[in-house]
Amino acid sequence: xxxxxxxxxxxxxxxxALSAKVAEFxxxxxxxxxxxxPAVMGVINLSPGSWYRESVCLSVESAVQRxxxxxxxxxxxxxxxxxxxxxxxxxxxxxxxIAQLVPVVRQLCAQGVRVSVETYLPDVARxxxxxxxxxxxxxxxxxxxxxxxxxxxHDAAVIICYVEGPNVREVDTLDLSVDPIPKMRDYFAxxxxxxQRAGLHKLLLDPGLGFYYRNLxxxxxxxxxQMQTFLNTFRLRELGWPVCHALPHAFEFFREEVRxxxxxxxxxxxxxxxxxxxxxxxxxxxAVLDTLSAY
Numbered sequence: 001x002x003x004x005x006x007x008x009x010x011x012x013x014x015x016x017a018l019s020a021k022v023a024e025f026x027x028x029x030x031x032x033x034x035x036x037x038p039a040v041m042g043v044i045n046l047s048p049g050s051w052y053r054e055s056v057c058l059s060v061e062s063a064v065q066r067x068x069x070x071x072x073x074x075x076x077x078x079x080x081x082x083x084x085x086x087x088x089x090x091x092x093x094x095x096x097x098i099a100q101l102v103p104v105v106r107q108l109c110a111q112g113v114r115v116s117v118e119t120y121l122p123d124v125a126r127x128x129x130x131x132x133x134x135x136x137x138x139x140x141x142x143x144x145x146x147x148x149x150x151x152x153x154h155d156a157a158v159i160i161c162y163v164e165g166p167n168v169r170e171v172d173t174l175d176l177s178v179d180p181i182p183k184m185r186d187y188f189a190x191x192x193x194x195x196q197r198a199g200l201h202k203l204l205l206d207p208g209l210g211f212y213y214r215n216l217x218x219x220x221x222x223x224x225x226q227m228q229t230f231l232n233t234f235r236l237r238e239l240g241w242p243v244c245h246a247l248p249h250a251f252e253f254f255r256e257e258v259r260x261x262x263x264x265x266x267x268x269x270x271x272x273x274x275x276x277x278x279x280x281x282x283x284x285x286x287a288v289l290d291t292l293s294a295y
Contacts, residue, residue: 042070140167
């Protein structure tokens, strides 16, 4: 059971990190004040294999409609993906992803929606940046240097996701016996250096809590790892860049109330000083953010 005493002990143990400030920069023509106002990112899944049915859009029209709706609900950004991260779903080649993504990106950008695209493929990143995407949500590191150069050339931002493995569809296992933050810090430090060498200066860091690692199949173990990482997020902010989190669902615990799960995890993420909340449930998450801001 999470208790106030545990939160106090965590804060005391890492007190210097609590005051860390992160870079602030414009995305898609709007300034993001991460140090004073956390942002919200909505989700559109173009893959029928994605499990969160409310976010799945199988036509350009429905995807654009959802993107506009998420923005009206309070999403600062909308993240679009054309390949599910679930291990048992079909892989989608780059040309197929481009055919699905580009029309949606173009139409949403034309309506003033700030678009992020989730990919680890350079060809997909290039096509979507040319179509107007303001963010690449990078879910792999094999071709990261090439994607950093592309993003820099388009004045776009990149979300660097922590991945144990070459990409989100080819993950290894996590070492659950140790504090994960030092290893994440090392990974992010290497990628930050690579991005800066490429001339990219708009970065966010994502610990990858939404990825399906083989040794995180036990629901209690997975949720415990997610909760611990949320609460320790502020330690990653010492790297100087805002932190993004994908909010999980914990279906085994929430069951018929699964659509409330992301709002619950948003509380832990915000306590840990998360700067960008990626969520399928924008209105619920925005309500949590606004309520905590009233304290």
